[in-house]
Amino acid sequence: MKCGISFRGVEKTVELFNNINNLELDKIPSFTCIRKWLGRIGLYEMNREKEYRNDWIFIIDFTLELGKQKVLVVLGISQQQLESEIIPDGRGLHHKDVELLGLEIMDSTKGENIKQKLDEITSRVGKPIQIVADHGSDLARGIKLYQQEHEDLIYTHDVTHAMALLLKHELNSDDRYQSFIQKCNMCRQQLQQTELSFLSPPTQRSQCRYFNIERLTDWGLNLLNCNIDTVTKLVRNSDPSVINKKIIDKLGWLVDYQAELIRWNQMTVLTRTLETQVKKLGINQQSLTCFKENEFDIPKGELLDFQQHIYDYIITQSSHIKNEKTFLSTSDVIESLFGKYKQFSARAPFKEMGQMLLTICLSTMNLTNSLVKNALETISFTDVEIWLAEVFGQSMLSKRKTLFSDLVDDTETV
Structure with a gap:
């Protein structure tokens, strides 16, 4: 996650250090095993209950790949943390300064649908005092509809x-x-x-x-x-x-x-x-x-x-x-997270949405031993597969394999 290395690259790197340093690992984890581990930890973070606060700053944007679906990503940082930790340091937000509050896969991005998703996130984590986003037409409409019910909300154009x-x-x-x-x-x-x-x-x-x-x-x-x-x-x-x-x-x-x-x-x-x-x-x-x-x-x-x-x-x-309050003015951190996510998704056979979305969750986490242990004990890969089936259905690669497996290879008879 830190270096953006591929799953197969991780497998080969562990194998290399095992040979050089005589680590004597019984078995090198395969790239599929590593992918499953990350999927389980990412789903754990996405489902983890977040702190309920009344000073959240929401950072919102969409990302998309092939297909009609878009993903609404909502990151959060408290206004207290912004004023007490970030601004005194004179720096922008790092990935681990924010929490993933929402990752919503949407077939339609009409303003009314965005407003509904914001309402659902608000019921879980509390009402934000600021939303930072660009002025994309659907996103702006959804935020303004949400703002009508929360008149004291500050909507800042990135x-x-x-x-x-x-x-x-x-x-x-x-x-x-x-x-x-x-x-x-x-x-x-x-x-x-x-x-x-x-x-x-x-x-x-x-x-x-x-x-x-x-x-x-x-x-x-x-x-x-x-x-x-x-x-x-x-x-x-x-x-x-x-x-x-x-x-x-x-x-x-x-x-x-x-x-x-x-x-x-x-x-x-x-x-x-x-x-x-x-x-x-x-x-x-x-x-x-x-x-x-x-x-x-x-x-x-x-x-x-x-x-x-x-x-x-x-x-x-x-x-x-x-x-005399100070608020956030940029959504750069979410653009940076999207860039990291696309480093991973670009290696997939098809640029479609799927398990790689969970790398957005992983990038905001402080991956301690206890957190990884708790995540792997809580979430199985079956849970990840159920989530993928419910949200995305059959993948493009799976559809293509199913289609082509029905074809008869008659090249030898030509």
Whole structure:
């Protein structure tokens, strides 16, 4: 769980250390045995009764794989723990700072269904005082329906998604930025199989591309500011004059974007400044003042509208916070858990939901000897199989095996 190693990798690693260190294990656990152990411990954590509190902060998001189902994941941390442990350390949430309060597999993600799931979780663990999530349409509707019955609930738009949406709004309609993106793609194709491949622009993400546009702007600005003689020295066994000509031919177009690159870079610095601040210090009534003190100087008349949009976000998100309290501003921890889960699910024969979902539960656990012992004594693998059958039914791999097993191999008669 810590290293993201595969089940077969664990089996081989234990076998390797057994041979090297003479551990003299009677039997090396097989990868299927390890998978079963983790499934049992994960199901134990999912079903474990959680503390009933009135200061929960819910962190909510969906994850999905192949098929029509989505999984609503609800993590929780108490507001007391946030203010007493996390914020004084000036850090973001770690996986083990949160508890898994809900893992709900849903065929339909209509707002009414999400609200129903939140009601069920509330009846088990207590009413939250804050929910942090992105503004996906179904999720936002479900939370707002829930909020109608809990008017004192604070619904916070995750700062990472909010800043990405702000950049998307500004840059999607910017013809110069769109042409810059196109030229980066062309440039990468032209350079990737040449001696100048190390100068290629970074690959852009197919999704969520506005979460890290500084990779492109930094690349462009760094190239414009680097010494061309240094570049030619890095290309061994080549004529410097030929290399210089290639650099000008393939990368000379960057000069036309120098002013825009500076402006786009300033935009990302503004958003990252806010993200760093509120992820470490939380969000409260002093957040706007703190941001104004920390932001860098912008030339007068440039990016003032963009800057005001950031101010508006801070004002909106802090307007419901009272009594000098500090709340959470980001759902990064749930995105990180999804990333770890997909490390494991990517190795499955089909990218469908199944037992691998329980790795989300495992990632939040402090796996002590006593906890593992109690989990394995409480949950059998039969319990895991029953849960899988009730929630998911027959797997895609099982369906395919059933289908193909009926086919007659008549290749020898051809």
